Each structure stands twice: as structure tokens, then as C-alpha cells.
Amino acid sequence: MQEPTFLILTALVAGPQHGYGVISDVEQISAGRVRLRAGTLYAAFDRLQEEGLIVEDREEIVDGRVRRYYKLTDDGATRLAAEAERMRRHARAASARLRAAGLGGMA
Amino acid sequence: MQEPTFLILTALVAGPQHGYGVISDVEQISAGRVRLRAGTLYAAFDRLQEEGLIVEDREEIVDGRVRRYYKLTDDGATRLAAEAERMRRHARAASARLRAAGLGGMA
């Protein structure tokens, strides 16, 4: 699972959100470092729904525009937890080795 | 940076290694979970050398077969440290939210 996908799932843990809500949330989560493109997001929505990790929650009409909300499924939460664990393990392995080698820009 | 690339760099922190050495090392680092394909590896070697994150170290001939060793550059180590930090941050954000929501398969 790549970074944008991971962050989209993370955003949805906090409750159902629509496209643009996810975009701003991800920007916050990543401290402004990850700015999702609309194309990336909506393609990911389709794919994740296909995989059963998210589902459409509801639609609202606000100022004449549709807002489509998606929410995380149980499978989605389980999957996200597994991915987080995997990332933590890999990050730990890398840092341990960098420390052992006295390298690694921890200036 | 995707997972295979990250793990290849991690493997090289421990010192210069050749293709098949990296494959076994990555298998160890990831506790058997990530098994690099030859195609993935050699393509990544080319790309990472292009980017200046690794360099060719030396060649050996063992039993008539070439072994080409690569090693991490300083840029490579810095980059790996940054990626590890980024992953840790994202993993932490996801876990915090999952915990707050009482979800997340931490059975």
C-alpha cells in the first residue's frame, strides 16, 4: 500500500468524509507535506471501495454541489492497522541499522 | 519511496552487498515477509545509482559468476533516514486515530 492510500484510510478513521474533506485532513495529518491530487483521490476511492476497505456512506447536496461521503469498513480498519504495524517495523529496522552504522542524518 | 526500495537501502546500510545478498538480507529484515524479485532488484539498483543514493562498489568473480557489489552513499543514508522518519510519523498518526476510535485489530 502506497502513501496516498494509507493516508486516505487514516483520514477516514475519524469518521465519514467526502473528497475535499479527505484532502484537507491528509494535509493536516502529514503536517502539510502530502497534498493529494483530485485524480489520485477519486481513483483511490473507487479502488478501495472495490476492495471493500471503504464504503459509500451518504450523499449531501451543499450549495447545489454533491458531496459524497465515504467511511471505513471493519476490513479497512484492520488493514490499516496491519499496514501501520508493517511500516513501524520497517522504520525501526532502518533506524537501528543507521544508528549502528553511525550514519543517517541524525546530525 | 515504495517498500522494496526502502528495504534495499536498509540492507545496504550494513555494508556493500551484491544482488542475491540483498535479496536474502531483505527477507531477513522483514522476517520472511518480503521476498524481492530479481527484476525488481536490478531495476532498483539502476534507478538508485542514477539518483546517487547508491554506487557500485566492486565486482568479484565467484565460481565463474560475477557478483556486483553496491553500497550506500551519504545521500542514500540521509534519504533513508528521512523516509524512516516519515513512515514513523504516518504510522503513529494512523495508530493514534485507530486507538481513539477504539478500532484497529489490536485484538
Place this chain on the structure above:
DNA sequence: TCATCATATATCGATGATCTTTATATGGGT
């Protein structure tokens, strides 16, 4: 008022990067 511009929202298609799959080549060990 009317035209224009910006904003929020969603959609689509082309392109690009990275990984997977599969096949090929070679020399030594069993």
C-alpha cells in the same frame, strides 16, 4: 446589473514510475 473570476466539488484521460511476472543465460555442485 452584468460579466467575470474564484472556490468547492467531482470526473476523466494521458503519462510516468515502480513493481511483478516470466523468460533467458551461465558455470559449478549434486
Place this chain on the structure above:
DNA sequence: ACCCATATAAAGATCATCGATATATGATGA
């Protein structure tokens, strides 16, 4: 005769990026 270690290459898949389009409302300004 076959398997293993090692490297290379090409086709295909997946996912992300980039850039464009569409629509309705709100804001700006002549």
C-alpha cells in the same frame, strides 16, 4: 541431467501524477 546462484531483459499491471473539464455558488468590480 538437474538444480542453484547470479545477472539481465522485456511484457504487463498497478498506482500515482498531471492536466483538463464540468457545475453551481459566492465574490469582485465596471
